[in-house]
Amino acid sequence: MVQVTELGYMGIGVKSLADWKRFAADIMGLELVEGDAPGRCYLRVDNWHHRIIVDEDGTDDLNYLGFRVAGSEEFREMQRQLENAGVKVQIGTYEDANQRHVLELMKLSDPSGIPIEIFHGPHSQPNKPFHPGRRMHGRFVTGDGGMGHTMLTETAGWEKTYAFYRLLGMRGGVDYRFAIPGLPKPVEAMFMSCNSRDHTLAWGFPGVKRINHLMLQYDQFDDVGLTYEIVQQNKIQLGITPGKHANDGMYSFYIVNPSGWQNEFGWGGREANFQSEYHDRDTYGHEPVKIEPANASDKPRSNAAE
Numbered sequence: 332m333v334q335v336t337e338l339g340y341m342g343i344g345v346k347s348l349a350d351w352k353r354f355a356a357d358i359m360g361l362e363l364v365e366g367d368a369p370g371r372c373y374l375r376v377d378n379w380h381h382r383i384i385v386d387e388d389g390t391d392d393l394n395y396l397g398f399r400v401a402g403s404e405e406f407r408e409m410q411r412q413l414e415n416a417g418v419k420v421q422i423g424t425y426e427d428a429n430q431r432h433v434l435e436l437m438k439l440s441d442p443s444g445i446p447i448e449i450f451h452g453p454h455s456q457p458n459k460p461f462h463p464g465r466r467m468h469g470r471f472v473t474g475d476g477g478m479g480h481t482m483l484t485e486t487a488g489w490e491k492t493y494a495f496y497r498l499l500g501m502r503g504g505v506d507y508r509f510a511i512p513g514l515p516k517p518v519e520a521m522f523m524s525c526n527s528r529d530h531t532l533a534w535g536f537p538g539v540k541r542i543n544h545l546m547l548q549y550d551q552f553d554d555v556g557l558t559y560e561i562v563q564q565n566k567i568q569l570g571i572t573p574g575k576h577a578n579d580g581m582y583s584f585y586i587v588n589p590s591g592w593q594n595e596f597g598w599g600g601r602e603a604n605f606q607s608e609y610h611d612r613d614t615y616g617h618e619p620v621k622i623e624p625a626n627a628s629d630k631p632r633s634n635a636a637e
């Protein structure tokens with residue numbers, strides 16, 4: 332069975348490109364690359380041409396996730412694997428692939444209607460070392476673990492969603508089962524892995540947007556501290572206070588971005604382990620913060636494939 336190897340890139344839609352450019356460069360520390368179409372810009376996290384494609388389309392949500400396979404043979408094998416399981420796949424044109432700066436890509440949807448792209452051959456630019464948008468002590472951790480991890484809002488039912496991402500070669504399980512006052516059943520959260528990173532994909536929390544958060548990992552603990560200070564100075568809304576996750580052992584905090592979903596900034600942590608275990612709370616910290624209405628997610632978005 333062929334497997335995806337990493338979360339390679341993501342496309343996001345935003346209401347204000349100007350706000351996002353400022354946020355990405357000055358708060359997150361990402362490198363801006365001007366887009367090749369009106370209302371578009373690219374965000375670099377490492378030496379790839381980009382990891383995030385930002386389109387000013389007014390949606391303030393995730394547009395698509397790009398998962399990598401190793402090469403052209405795995406790409407064709409993945410197509411067969413998906414089609415044999417009854418998943419509709421559209422092979423992108425040369426122009427489609429060029430636009431994403433990859434050699435080849437295919438487009439499909441996950442069971443919740445979230446657009447997924449599978450690609451191989453990202454445009455890597457070692458001649459253009461990552462240049463952060465503001466001072467950093469170190470760099471982002473990418474490499475074999477991909478750009479980071481993301482939590483989605485699953486709406487199709489866990490069995491279908493799990494089966495779909497299993498088909499992409501991921502595996503995982505419930506890492507958290509915890510009681511929430513007022514809810515009849517404990518809430519569970521699901522985490523799936525496709526490489527050494529503890530998890531690449533998670534779901535389990537209700538939400539009105541396709542995406543709950545994107546986690547980017549620093550290689551220096553001091554960058555978590557520096558970013559936290561910049562967040563405080565700029566009065567950016569915190570989503571979850573600093574703390575340590577019980578599942579991946581990562582020290583992190585969360586902030587609300589200009590689109591109303593969250594960015595997590597982490598350091599440390601352990602690699603994926605392939606036996607299941609669950610937790611009923613984090614190691615320490617990570618208190619959810621009441622989000623001010625101005626920053627909160629407003630309207631539900633249809634998950635119709637696009």
Ligand SMILES: [Fe+2]
Nearest residue numbers: 480544546595
């Ligand atoms: Fe996370």
